[in-house]
Each structure stands twice: as structure tokens, then as C-alpha cells.
Amino acid sequence: MDTISKLTFRRFILGHQGLWPGRRFKGLLGAESALRQMEALQLDPLNMVARSQDIAMYGRVLNYKPEHLYKMAYQQRKAFDYGGWLMMYPMNEFPYWQLHMQRREQRGLNYESFKHPPADLIKFVLGELRERGPLGNRDFEGAKVKAWSYRGRKEASVALFYLWLTGEVMISSRRGFDRIYDLRERVLPREFDYAASESDAEEYLGLKVISFLGLARESTWRSGLAYNIHRDVSREEAKRRIERLVEQGVISRVRVENSKDGYLYLSSNQPHLSELEAGRIPKKWKPLGASTEEEVTLLAPLEIVSARGRAKKVFDFEYLWEVYKPVHLRRWGYYTLPILYGDDLVARLDPKLDRKTNTLHVLGFWLEDDAPKDEAFASAFANGLRRFADMTGAEKFNLSGMKQSKLRSYLKKKLK
Numbered sequence: 001m002d003t004i005s006k007l008t009f010r011r012f013i014l015g016h017q018g019l020w021p022g023r024r025f026k027g028l029l030g031a032e033s034a035l036r037q038m039e040a041l042q043l044d045p046l047n048m049v050a051r052s053q054d055i056a057m058y059g060r061v062l063n064y065k066p067e068h069l070y071k072m073a074y075q076q077r078k079a080f081d082y083g084g085w086l087m088m089y090p091m092n093e094f095p096y097w098q099l100h101m102q103r104r105e106q107r108g109l110n111y112e113s114f115k116h117p118p119a120d121l122i123k124f125v126l127g128e129l130r131e132r133g134p135l136g137n138r139d140f141e142g143a144k145v146k147a148w149s150y151r152g153r154k155e156a157s158v159a160l161f162y163l164w165l166t167g168e169v170m171i172s173s174r175r176g177f178d179r180i181y182d183l184r185e186r187v188l189p190r191e192f193d194y195a196a197s198e199s200d201a202e203e204y205l206g207l208k209v210i211s212f213l214g215l216a217r218e219s220t221w222r223s224g225l226a227y228n229i230h231r232d233v234s235r236e237e238a239k240r241r242i243e244r245l246v247e248q249g250v251i252s253r254v255r256v257e258n259s260k261d262g263y264l265y266l267s268s269n270q271p272h273l274s275e276l277e278a279g280r281i282p283k284k285w286k287p288l289g290a291s292t293e294e295e296v297t298l299l300a301p302l303e304i305v306s307a308r309g310r311a312k313k314v315f316d317f318e319y320l321w322e323v324y325k326p327v328h329l330r331r332w333g334y335y336t337l338p339i340l341y342g343d344d345l346v347a348r349l350d351p352k353l354d355r356k357t358n359t360l361h362v363l364g365f366w367l368e369d370d371a372p373k374d375e376a377f378a379s380a381f382a383n384g385l386r387r388f389a390d391m392t393g394a395e396k397f398n399l400s401g402m403k404q405s406k407l408r409s410y411l412k413k414k415l416k
Helices: 006-016 027-038 052-058 066-075 091-107 119-132 155-165 198-213 221-229 235-247 267-277 310-315 375-392 405-414
Strands: 002-004 079-082 087-090 169-175 178-183 251-256 262-266 337-341 344-354 359-367 396-398
Touching: 002 006, 002 267, 006 267, 006 310, 027 052, 027 066, 027 087, 052 066, 052 375, 066 079, 066 169, 079 091, 079 169, 087 091, 091 155, 091 198, 091 221, 119 155, 119 178, 155 169, 155 178, 198 221, 198 235, 198 262, 221 235, 235 251, 251 267, 262 267, 310 344, 337 375, 344 375, 359 375, 375 405
Parallel strands: 002 251, 359 396
Antiparallel strands: 079 087, 169 178, 251 262, 337 344, 344 359
16 A cells, blocks of 8 residues: 655645635636536525635635626536535536436435325425425425424425435525426436446445545545445445455555554545655646635535545544534634645635625634745735625725734735
């Protein structure tokens, strides 16, 4: 098994996700390409300054605007939303996810008002969609759920959610962030309206776990596979699958210096790892605009390279999204975002957008102890803040939450 440096590990994860050394996608078409590169994009309704999915896209797509995502997904039908984690996937993957959907139907709902909605309720909901066209939860009347449900207050709302999980309906569009559903045959492009075989789907979704992470820990790959294919996977089965894929040359193993974990990666990415280990940047990763050394990038709170404890493993950077913490327990702020400078996370920013005055407020800013504090960083920070403001529609800045007086003064001059 080969061993790579911690620097190569970090750079590969960033570059594989399209975040480093700079944005290599552009505009509306770039949003589709970025999603394919990312493999999946987690969606979230919170909109303090911008939604997590839009911040993720801004970090990868030059001149990105939030309307690009909705147009690409819901008008051009290039992507679909699905799953308990609420991910957006490229539309061509739908045939493989049908296996997951079929198994969802077999198991039914958990922690809802019913495991399987009554047949007459399903018939009613599908009939309403067929007759009235795309509908949201608010468009249905009917009985309230007997037990509280996170999915809605009406039985029709829970039935809609069930039909979405089982693939009978899809999200056709959104009103704000509210889901608008329609029949699958009226949303899904015809060329993707089929189910891949069980074996093909399980292999595809297993490889997707690795491709999504870039470098996936061998010890935990099994849990990702089990989620994707929606069934239990034993340690023995996971081991057999890994060994078979290694023997076929589809995946390879690698270690990271000073780490006990073994990682899996797609063998097709070996050239990129070799280039990085040699100190070079892969040609395909060449940015279209400024690099992350010239312009910092604010990472989304649900960004795969830093969320759920990965920031600590990859960057030795403490990060926890504190929106669900009581105020007195927060270490940083409500919507704090990591800041990527070059190939490292060096600071945190807690932003808020005042939409009445179009002002981007910096409520808090924290530098890592070993973060650069020179003019090069200050300039990159100013450039990054300006691009972030452009994406959110902000026209003015309020930097009063920054305690670093010298940096604050520099930014005020640069951001006029």
C-alpha cells in the first residue's frame, strides 16, 4: 500500500471536490459540471446570509448566482433532490437510486404517523397531482396526522413524503424552499426512467461513496454503502466487495503519513495523486479565475470537506456548525463559516445579510493561531469577501464584529 503526505491528502480532497486551487467551473453550465464533480450537494433551508448549497456552489463556480442552481435542477432537469439527508444528485443517477427507493417502499416510513400510508390516501394524493398538476404540502387539505410528524401536519403531507422516498413523485420545483411535487413521469427525462439491475446499482452506489469523499476510510466505507443501498451490510460482505474491486483494479488503497487509517480511492484518480505527491497541480484543475491564494473562499456549513468532523481530520481545524446550540453554549457564532486560504483552513467568519439595506454584516471573525497575518492574506480576504457579497446581493459591508483593528481598517479601504 502506498503512503501519501498529509499535504497531498488535503490537496486531493479539496481538488477532487472542485474547491482548489481555484474555481474551474463557470456560470449556469458550470453549476451542472460542479455538481457532477461534487457527486452530491446537501440542501438546507436556513438562509442567514445564503443557503448552504449556494455557498457550496459559489466556492466552485465562477460568477455563481443562486438562481443558477434552481434553473439547472428544476427547469433544465439536470438534477434531482432525494433522501433523508436531502441531497441533490445528477439526474443520470436516478436509475441507480431506484434500488434505494424500492427498498424504502418495502420498509416503509420510520418515526412517522404510519409505516405505509393507507391505499385510499395514496390514490387521493396521486389523483390530485394528476388532475391539478404540481402541488406542495400547503395545496392539500385533509385529516391532520394523529401523531406529530416532522414531515407535515396533514396525512396528505406525510403521504407525499412517502411517495417521494419511493420514487413515485419527484420534486418538480420549489417555492422559496418549499417542495413542489409532481408525478415522476412528468419530471424525470424519459432516458432515465428505468431501474438499473440490483447488482449494477449496488456496485455503482458503493463506488459513489468513495468518489464523493475522494479518499474514503476503509473502516467506515461499509456504513456509506449501507446507507446508499438501504440495507444492512456485514463486515464480511464489505471486505469481500473491497477485495474484489481492488483485484479488478477499480479501486486502490493508500495510507496517509502519521495516520493509522487506510483509505480507498478510485484507481482512475491515481494520476492526480501522483501529480500532487510530486508537488505539481493536475492540469485539469487549472482555475478559470483567481486562485485560493489570491482570493479566499468561504466554505458552506454542510461542505463535505469540513463538515461532520472532517475539518479536524483533514485540516486539524476545529469546526462545528452551531445553529442548533443555545447561545450561551456557542464558541463562535450562529452561522460561522470556515475560510479556505490556499490549501488550508485558516479562520472563521460569522456573517449575516441585512436584506433591507443589502448590507453584509461580519458578526465575528477568528484567526487560527498559525494563520498568516500579512498583506497578501488581507488582500485575498478582501477579494473573497467581495465575491461572497456579490453572490448574496450585498452592496455594503459592516465589519464592526471584527476585533482585529489593523485588518478591519485594511478591509474597509479595499471594500469601498
